[in-house]
Amino acid sequence: MQASHLLLEEPIRLASILESSTPDELLDDSQILQLQFAFTTTGDPLSGQDRVDVKLSVAPAPPRDPSQPNPKNAFSSMTKIIGTLGPSSRDVETIEKLLNAGMSVARFDFSWGDSDFHQETLDNLKKAVRNTRKLCAVMFDTVGPELQIINKGEAPINLVVDEFVVLTPDATQQASSTTLPVNYPELASVVKPKDTIFVGQYLFTGSESTSVWLEVMEVQGPNVKCLVKNSATLTGTLFTAHAAGVPVGLPTLSDFDKEVISKWGVKNSIDFISLSYTRHAEDVRQARLHLSKLGDLYQTQIFAKIENIEGLKHFDEILKEADGIILSRGNLGIDLPPEKVFLFQKAALHKCNMAGKPAIVTRVVDSMTDTPRPTRAEATDVANAVLDGADGILLGAETLRGLYPVETITIVQKICAEAEKVFNQAVFFKKTVKAVGEPMAHLESIASSAVRAGTKVRASVIVVFTSSGRAARLIAKYRPSMPVIVVVIPTLTTNHLRWSFTGAFQARQCLAVRGLFPMLADPRHPAESSTSTNESILKVALDHGKAAGIIKAHDRIVVCQKVGDSSVVKIIELDAY
Numbered sequence: 145m146q147a148s149h150l151l152l153e154e155p156i157r158l159a160s161i162l163e164s165s166t167p168d169e170l171l172d173d174s175q176i177l178q179l180q181f182a183f184t185t186t187g188d189p190l191s192g193q194d195r196v197d198v199k200l201s202v203a204p205a206p207p208r209d210p211s212q213p214n215p216k217n218a219f220s221s222m223t224k225i226i227g228t229l230g231p232s233s234r235d236v237e238t239i240e241k242l243l244n245a246g247m248s249v250a251r252f253d254f255s256w257g258d259s260d261f262h263q264e265t266l267d268n269l270k271k272a273v274r275n276t277r278k279l280c281a282v283m284f285d286t287v288g289p290e291l292q293i294i295n296k297g298e299a300p301i302n303l304v305v306d307e308f309v310v311l312t313p314d315a316t317q318q319a320s321s322t323t324l325p326v327n328y329p330e331l332a333s334v335v336k337p338k339d340t341i342f343v344g345q346y347l348f349t350g351s352e353s354t355s356v357w358l359e360v361m362e363v364q365g366p367n368v369k370c371l372v373k374n375s376a377t378l379t380g381t382l383f384t385a386h387a388a389g390v391p392v393g394l395p396t397l398s399d400f401d402k403e404v405i406s407k408w409g410v411k412n413s414i415d416f417i418s419l420s421y422t423r424h425a426e427d428v429r430q431a432r433l434h435l436s437k438l439g440d441l442y443q444t445q446i447f448a449k450i451e452n453i454e455g456l457k458h459f460d461e462i463l464k465e466a467d468g469i470i471l472s473r474g475n476l477g478i479d480l481p482p483e484k485v486f487l488f489q490k491a492a493l494h495k496c497n498m499a500g501k502p503a504i505v506t507r508v509v510d511s512m513t514d515t516p517r518p519t520r521a522e523a524t525d526v527a528n529a530v531l532d533g534a535d536g537i538l539l540g541a542e543t544l545r546g547l548y549p550v551e552t553i554t555i556v557q558k559i560c561a562e563a564e565k566v567f568n569q570a571v572f573f574k575k576t577v578k579a580v581g582e583p584m585a586h587l588e589s590i591a592s593s594a595v596r597a598g599t600k601v602r603a604s605v606i607v608v609f610t611s612s613g614r615a616a617r618l619i620a621k622y623r624p625s626m627p628v629i630v631v632v633i634p635t636l637t638t639n640h641l642r643w644s645f646t647g648a649f650q651a652r653q654c655l656a657v658r659g660l661f662p663m664l665a666d667p668r669h670p671a672e673s674s675t676s677t678n679e680s681i682l683k684v685a686l687d688h689g690k691a692a693g694i695i696k697a698h699d700r701i702v703v704c705q706k707v708g709d710s711s712v713v714k715i716i717e718l719d720a721y
């Protein structure tokens with residue numbers, strides 16, 4: 145268990161909570177804008193020129209319906225909320241409510257349900273996005289090397305404390321209170337007496353009545369005889385098992401995952417892969433290689449899910465390869481001794497922040513699966529995750545199969561917004577500048593200057609132009625107190641066989657980064673004019689901010705864009721309008 149110290153070589157100074165410039169105007173993330181555009185090619189794609197800039201003309205932001213409540217509301221937060229969609233959250237109406245409550249990324253967990261089931265949910269998500277005009281990214285969550293127990297008979301299984309149960313790799317056996325067939329033939333060769341194995345349905349702690357905590361007594365050939373440590377009833381057709389601290393020799397991206405990604409993933413242009421049980425940097429490289437062969441999915445980002453001690457040991461190298469990190473505290477929380485979980489969280493979030501890569505924290509309000517309010521410990525935990533530097537909060541069972549999916553998103557969003565008000569931006573900014581050191585890369589220097597200018601002039605928003613999202617992520621790295629409107633400019637690219645636009649993935653991927661509110665350009669609209677300039681695009685962004693209620697007359701706005709060949713940060717002071 146010494147691994148938990150690995151991340152703590154350097155002491156972390158936690159920002160003390162001081163009065164800070166409060167982001168009293170927070171953005172509602174209904175940032176779907178229709179930009180109409182024409183493209184002019186400046187080279188022949190077949191002769192090797194593979195990036196062509198697009199000139200935009202813009203359609204005005206839709207007027208706000210005065211009968212609708214002002215979208216600026218006390219519930220919006222800079223912290224992103226990822227909701228797992230499942231049986232409790234898959235009809236259009238519920239998804240609309242989740243989007244309105246602030247969910248900006250929908251996770252599809254393929255540990256449960258088949259492609260058809262998830263396709264139906266995703267089709268409903270698309271309808272909900274259209275109806276609400278709220279942008280939402282799609283995250284595919286792999287099964288990976290998860291240990292699973294299939295209960296073919298479907299009858300509830302009663303396990304009684306102090307009795308024995310045998311885990312067997314023999315898939316022909318029926319699950320019962322004395323035998324549980326597990327999908328991993330090598331289990332007997334990797335566990336030893338006194339090891340702990342948890343079995344349950346999604347939320348398992350071994351301390352409630354629906355999951356069980358087993359202690360390994362004896363290895364008997366391919367079987368593992370265990371002592372039941374708590375009485376529980378397992379219901380359903382599939383349970384997952386987790387052997388704490390035990391290395392599992394199964395590939396991180398399973399054949400099943402590869403198959404789903406190449407079909408379901410390609411069909412649905414998945415924005416993120418949540419790579420379950422990432423244990424080595426090589427796992428991320430393998431996933432990246434797989435994606436690189438799948439058409440548009442070369443743009444899909446990989447978020448490494450750290451959920452066991454192996455992943456924790458290799459955290460630094462994984463962070464270098466991944467686009468983001470998910471601190472999967474469900475599994476990690478049982479792999480680590482409970483008293484070490486908070487240390488890992490603080491150290492890992494600090495490292496992600498310094499690397500400028502988004503970090504997502506899971507398993508915050510488990511109790512809201514069954515109750516409409518979080519416990520005070522859970523509520524405090526959400527706020528602390530924000531203060532520790534989380535970009536986003538991932539909800540699992542609460543939205544997937546809980547009784548209160550909408551209430552969960554609403555309350556988590558509110559807690560995040562409160563925590564953001566006391567986040568010590570000044571201390572964080574200084575710490576980040578110092579950690580990056582000198583000489584700073586050109587673009588990073590520009591990005592940090594934009595945040596500094598925004599703070600100094602008390603800007604209401606920062607507007608950044610980008611195609612790749614790079615400039616926006618660098619701005620987010622410095623944790624501005626004000627929302628960042630990311631104007632993603634589509635770029636025409638070719639793989640020498642066909643033309644396509646990039647921009648949609650990059651815009652949606654901002655939805656997992658703290659403080660970023662992307663505007664998605666829509667390439668389906670043919671251009672009506674090709675004379676527009678950055679200025680007119682900026683005007684649309686500002687009009688949109690005004691319509692959303694986050695930009696008012698006389699506000700100061702910081703803009704980060706290229707003028708000619710140079711990146712510039714400019715400050716605009718608005719007149720009355």
Ligand SMILES: Nc1ncnc2c1ncn2[C@@H]1O[C@H](COP(=O)(O)OP(=O)(O)O)[C@@H](O)[C@H]1O
Pocket residue numbers: 587590608609610611612613614615616633678704705706707711712
């Ligand atoms: N289409 C654009 N118009 C004006 N400025 C841009 C545009 N795209 C990027 N920029 C600016 O160029 C600089 C580089 O940003 P970056 O995000 O790396 O651009 P890209 O995504 O095009 O590689 C930043 O200052 C950014 O604001």
Ligand SMILES: C=C(OP(=O)(O)O)C(=O)O
Pocket residue numbers: 253285420451471472473474475476506507540
């Ligand atoms: C989110 C987690 O993993 P899963 O995909 O199993 O929900 C977790 O372990 O916290």
Ligand SMILES: [K+]
Pocket residue numbers: 253254255285286287420
């Ligand atoms: K999973």
Ligand SMILES: [Mg+2]
Pocket residue numbers: 451472474475
């Ligand atoms: Mg997990």
